[in-house]
Amino acid sequence: MARRNQSFGTAGPLLAAGAAVDVLALLVTWALHLAGWGKPSGPRPREEWSRRVRDSGARTGHAECLGCRMAGRRGGTAVVPARPVPSTPATPVETDAVRVGS
DSSP: OOOOOGGGGGHHHHHHHHHHHHHHHHHHHHHHHHHTOSOOSSOOOGGGOSTTSOOTTTTTOOTTOHHHHHTTOOOOOOOOOOOOOOOOOSSOOOSOSSOTTO
């Protein structure tokens, strides 16, 4: 009689347990984020630098945050820093160096 490898018989329950742990970790992380304990990316005010301080913007939702959108929190619009506009030359620039038909 051939012997079967017994380790394959326990793979199904172990994979299911691992998936359950992953889902539980995802839900706990999401709940902490919505409660304000997860810090948003980007610069924060100096008084929110400590890890012991909750995120003040978590109640309204973070802009463009999938977790906040899934919880029904839309948040404000994303703040895009203004870029300096290059200055235009003071004198007009001639675009056609060779005049045709002159």
